[in-house]
Amino acid sequence: MxxxxxxxxxxxxxVRLADEVGAIQVWLFGSAQTSPSPRDLDVLVIxxxxxxxxxxxxxxxxxxxxxxxxxxxxMPDEAEELSFLATxxxxxxxxxLDGDCCSVNxxxxx
Numbered sequence: 001m002x003x004x005x006x007x008x009x010x011x012x013x014x015v016r017l018a019d020e021v022g023a024i025q026v027w028l029f030g031s032a033q034t035s036p037s038p039r040d041l042d043v044l045v046i047x048x049x050x051x052x053x054x055x056x057x058x059x060x061x062x063x064x065x066x067x068x069x070x071x072x073x074x075m076p077d078e079a080e081e082l083s084f085l086a087t088x089x090x091x092x093x094x095x096x097l098d099g100d101c102c103s104v105n106x107x108x109x110x
Contacts, residue, residue, distance in 0.1 A: 021055040029090040
């Protein structure tokens with residue numbers, strides 16, 4: 001079975017970088033969930049350290065990758081308040097929390 005990380009090497013680089021800078025979770029959502037050739041890769045990074053988004057954005061120009069990565073960064077309380085993962089189909093790519101990498105968010109998966 002091919003995972004999103006196999007399909008898009010730039011996504012794998014982002015996940016490794018997110019791990020290095022201290023992100024808590026990385027989720028893939030949007031058209032990449034259903035299209036083998038999405039226009040962009042929508043990625044949610046959940047973080048606790050306020051420096052994580054800046055470190056991620058300063059290391060790579062995600063918009064220039066192929067396909068470009070549209071990065072959204074939220075703190076855990078923001079993600080919960082917005083109910084983002086409860087309303088958007090998403091695939092977990094990385095987590096420092098309990099759970100399997102590359103699993104589908106079963107709460108909303110069809």
